Amino acid sequence: MIKDRLEVVFRQSFEIGKFTEDLSIDNVPGWDSMAHVGLILALQKEFAVSIPPADAIELTSVKNIIQYLDTRDVSSG
């Protein structure tokens, strides 16, 4: 499941409570523009995809990330 694997990435990267699709750059402590770069790197590593900068800018919430990864067809990993 993408969501489970995404939760692992988020727990490694941020101090979060419950993992929901509502988590976003606006409500996760420490998820700032700098950390966003780190998050993109972590996503690339975990899901073995390369995320171009133009896409990276859009991935500012868990919901967006899940939708995006669905379109990139990484579910088999």
Add this chain to the structure above:
Amino acid sequence: MKQLHEIICDVRKLSSWLAYRKAAGQIRELLKSGAAKLQTSVKAAFLSSFTIDPLVDFAVVEAAAHSIELQPYIAPYGQFNQELLNPESELYRASPQITFLLIEAESGAIDEQASRLGGLVDAFLKNSTGILVINTFPACPSWPLNVLPDQRRILIEELNTGIIERYQSNPRIQILDLDALVSYAGCQNAMSPQMMSMARIPFSETFLAMLARRVISHIIATLGLARKCLVLDCDNTLWGGIIGEDGLDGIQIGRDSPGREYLEFQKTILELYEQGVILAINSKNNHDDVMQVLNEHPQMLLREKHFASIVVNWDLKPQNMQKIAEQINIGLDTVVFIDDNPAERQMMRQSLPQVETLEMPADPSLFARTLRETGCFARAYLTEEDKNRGQIYAAQRQRDQFQQSCATLEDFLKSLEMVVSIHPAGKDDIKRVAQLTQRTNQFNLTTRRYTEADITAMAQNKDWRIYVLGLKDKFGDNGTVGLALVEIQPKKWRLDTFLVSCRVIGRQVEDALVDRICRDAAKAGCMTISAEYIPTAKNNLVAGFWDKMGFEKGTADAKQVRYSRQLKNYQSPQFLYLKII
């Protein structure tokens, strides 16, 4: 809440910058709440032509692994020129002990770049008293368009050679050889075009983790925090297999596999020994079995003569560790412990947290690399003493055996045939003097730490005199074993620092040094010598030293006890066991 050690171990498995950033935050919390305590803290500044924050996150964690609290000052992005050139800048106001200037090569002629760097370095040397670390430039080649040599690479190498030649002997400047480190990691792995475009960081996450370890090595070397002694387990650490079960012919060590990985590991250990790291064995085994391997196994590189202490029995390892520290006469916080068994490591960490217990990989072919990359033995320079320390400690073992064969202490001291030399520090002594002030903890009256730059300045200042004490005996040359830093005023001399290496304690050489200073002072017309005792956790040994030397106790407070001695009609004591030259 996770323990410090757990946080570090977990995050190292990930080598993700965000995970390090989170871990750095957790470590800060642990320290702030008092739930964790580290042995040292250091103020370090980071100036850079690229985004440096991620490197600092990695460095905070790696520092904590060595029990160092890193207090970083990070210059605003792109401000390194102004910060260095302006004497009033935040950088200089933060008065960091060590400043990292990590910059990229720019386009332009070699001479221009070298002179630009020269200007920055000169400004720093003028405006700060700390240490500056500069980098060489990675000569990362691009894929060649033609079939010609890469001209850019040749130019960068020229620039690097120039930097090394110009600065390597300046005691206030250290060179972080970024070019070599990038080669070590491989350009493709080290550099990250994606990081560069997203965050203005030239390096990959894995490389940032490596670079952070080099940063910590510079900090360890600068502050004189290098550990002194490496204590090793035997079975499955120095060799493969279990000597008690597999026997001399069954254990794995040698040029053929399996066994080669242990030989490589021993090579690295021997390299450390040759630069002055003291070796010891702490093993659960039959003593004779281990001695047989050390003395008889044809493939062993490490032999009995390399070890200053060999403790092999069935007792608990923390208990044996204390015995080893006592035998060699060093503090537990200068010891590193290596054991392949995670349970033994855990026990050591819990019982003796001041010992640095290395986390070892399960695969022994990675042992050598793990040991090399720890950085806990890093020094900014090596002295003659360092290169000979192994033999010096071997001689010490002989001395101890000889002492046991003597009926009385007097017999022992008399038959040692000691020759003491006391002289003002010359140019060749500077490094060793700085090193002794940084490393000596027990017989050290004031425990003031000085860098090589400090000592150089003192040696050039006529208001200071540096006395150096050397000792030879029938077992060999002990090298420089003591010193005094004396501030000279016309009628009053002040003993700023007085210390003696712990390996010659109890041989009365310290009395000879005090006597020489008193005689010189009296001769120079000085009436009074003042001295202090500043208590620390480790120098209780010398609490009564000045009383014993005939100094009068003056005022005392929580921090220090002041002493003085009148020199009118000064008479030297007699030295029965020493020849003084």
